[in-house]
Amino acid sequence: MTSVVSSPPEQQPTPPASARRTGRWIDDWEPENPAFWESTGRAVAKRNLIWSIFGEHLGFSVWLLWSVSAALLTRAGFAFTPQQLFWLVAVPNLVGSLLRLPYTFAVPKFGGRNWAVFSALMLVLPTLLFAYFVQRPDTPFWVFIVIAATAGVGGGNFASSMASINFFYPTRLKGTALGLNAAGGNLGVSVIQFFLPIIVGGAGAFGLVKASQSGLVLERAGYLYAALAVVAALTAYFFMNNLSAAYSKPRDQLAVVKYKHTWVMSFLYVGTFGSFIGYSAAMPLLIKINFFRSPIPTESIGINFAYYAFLGALVGSVTRPIGGWLADKYGGARVTFATFVAMIIGTLTVFYTLTQLRTVPVAPPEKIAAWTKDPSSFPGFSPEIVSAVNHNSDIFPFFLIAFLFVFAATGIGNGSTYRMIPLIWKSYALKVGADGTPERAAAEKKSTKEASAVIGIAGAVGALGGFLIPITFSSPWVDDPVAAVKNAFIVFAVFYVICLAVTWAFYLRPKSFMTKVGV
Template sequence: MSESHTQPSSRSRTLQNWNPENPETWDSKIAWRTLWISTFSLTIGFCVWYLVSAVAPKLNEVGFDLSTGQLYWLVAIPGLSGGLLRLIYMFLPPLVGTRLLVGVTSLLFIVPMIGWFQAIQNPQTPYWWLMVLAAMTGIGGGCFSGYMPSTGYFFPKRLAGTALGLQAGLGNFGVSLIQFLGPWVMGFGLLGMGMFAPQKGADGTPLHVYNAAIVLVPWAILASILAFAVLKNVPVKANFRQQIDIFGNKNTWILTLIYIMTFGAFAGFAAQLALIINNTFGKDSVFATSGEYALSELPLGASFAFLAPLIGSLVRALWGPLCDKYGGALWTFVGGVGMTLSCAVAAFFLNPTSPSQFWYFLAAMLVLFFFTGIGNAGTFKQMPMILPPRQAGGVIGWTAAIASFGPFVVGVALTMTSVQSFFIGATIYFVICTVLAWIFYARPNAPFPG
């Protein structure tokens, strides 16, 4: 057979003769180029999804008057909208193709960024509109359930752990990026933004909180241009009815519960961590209000919140090759054990008698996020190994959709119960999911090793 018949054609927008499992019909350059461009867009998407968590701790400092409960709800709403949008995005890859999916989505990121840029400048912005803008940021999290299955179409199973680990890990890095970049750019005027007057912080210093909302707009535009100019589609087609057959496979449900543990915890704790720290140990805690300690002596959530998701994201990206080598099931189980133990330790320090106990809590959370990275990498390696390609893409999208409700669930739970009680409940859930991972996937002679 001639090379023209065996090599995938890249002249049209849809690749022909594409089969990643056959070296003669797979082009690694196309696959990796697709991965890097879609991951660039996904990283910006996660920045958009967690934009509210970066600006919420600063809103009252620049003139807003929001209660603790209102702030928790505001940070929780992107999790709800992101999860709902993932239920839509999970069906899009075989319907619209990678090129259109990434190109259009990158442009949609701009809408909530501009909305928040305008709203933050006016402390009289009504709370209902802030909630609408928070819901709009869900597009940044929703696209994950389209991007990841799409990437799975481009790589053979032997590289699935590495490819999906890199995309998810570097995409998740957007959580940490916005929580670090946001507070940093709030401290000065961006180039060409001198027309917008700074607001005043609690201590009278100028604050450009709105900068966090606008700084990534040019990069979203670049991501869209790259997608339309470079990306291709693969000939994987399925209608809605064909795609819902994943729900007849029990692995769909087991892996969903497990991924709620790994990514749901990552997303939920990352979104609320700054507020948890401020309300338990920092500027809004009993230690501050009692006057026992000076505000300058207390840890501030915004200064540390980015560390935890940074660790989880990097571990997820780096653990992919290990998952390819040793299998995902082992690492999913290891991640569950580590998360269970570290969450229990963190809960112990959530009824503190001294602000200094913050450092023990922070250490436990950093360890917890380390193991979320391992668990996330392991779970996503399992899916393409256990399931056929089209079903694997659907299950990746579905599990990602349900787990992305994490920020909403955590936020709502924190308005209904104490932080310590929630962490105890999370620990119990982690135990259950870790046992499931062992019984079905990780133990010797497990029914579904992968």
């Protein structure tokens, strides 16, 4: 990478005004100029940040729509296995991770505001499909897989939103701005997991809201978020801006794939954001499998996931801007290193709590089918089941605290890793010419564009964790779902040890260039 940037980079062309699409374009944008920032830049950047957060928030909610609804499908009359439900949770994350690349490259091509309008309107498709098919329990599983895949468009919103906001803020404020933008989006996960059970007529809010006697109405959530997506498109259209300074050709952005730090940071982001989105998607099913039993929709015992599943995403979202702030203050690499130490400790603690659980007896499938067909034939829970579930419920608070500790670490790591990326690229630009020279100015401008591209690539690769984690939990090669979940946490802890070593080797190793510039 040094050899690529050490020669004076070419100035990226700005499209002439006559060649641009219509819309709210800003031609002169100099956030690093203190006078410009105080007089003009700050207010404009803040306005774009606010509405970017709103659109990204809805994107995350739609992206994780299936994380909570999958756990409710059996109550709505769908006969899906735990492995199938984990696939419904995982597939949107896979599609969302793949879409993050084109969404990132779309911002310099079409403009941040224009793409925000388009990406918001795209959310109407998965929400209306959801609303239509959750009313039809006879729908084949493969159709639900396709429908769940369309929710991946919500995952793409993050990449375009972050790439756009990166251009609006000066380097000294990028960590906080990107942290706030990402946190607002991440909160969409917590919001959908908290409110969806309540909206559709289920229990929620720690039991303060009781389940509707008329049953679940899952389609309500789809219609609501389709309407909100239209609102997000309108607010982006009227209140956001495109920046001419962000213009770049896709091939210029793709040039960052040859830099080693693009892939190092992408790998680390799998450990932070991949863990956040993967655990968030899987948490409702994790609680249901380990701490809850409901052989028929009208009878249940144990911990209701709807009361607690949203807490993980909430904690991870709230701590994300803290990670950006800590990285601004102490250095992104140091904060990221500490994050992986915390994640190792937290993951092993979660594993330990799971080893303390008792095995809950499960009735034969034919009996469950008979009880479901005729609920009055259900004899009630046996003393063995009641004893095991009560014991596991006593373990649940320790499981929850340990898991929330992991979520807090992922949030901080999300903020710190994204703070590292602009600094890494700016550090190479500082090698080009003396301060104030045209060569230095061109290099710094190019570094901002390349950093935005890397943010998108890292976001895409990192989001793959949202697919891999639920699949690891489901482990179709393991017959017992509880054993599969327990073993998965050992795999994750080992992975975090590798992330810890990579962080030290590339960004904290004594006398290395990245250590000297304080990445």
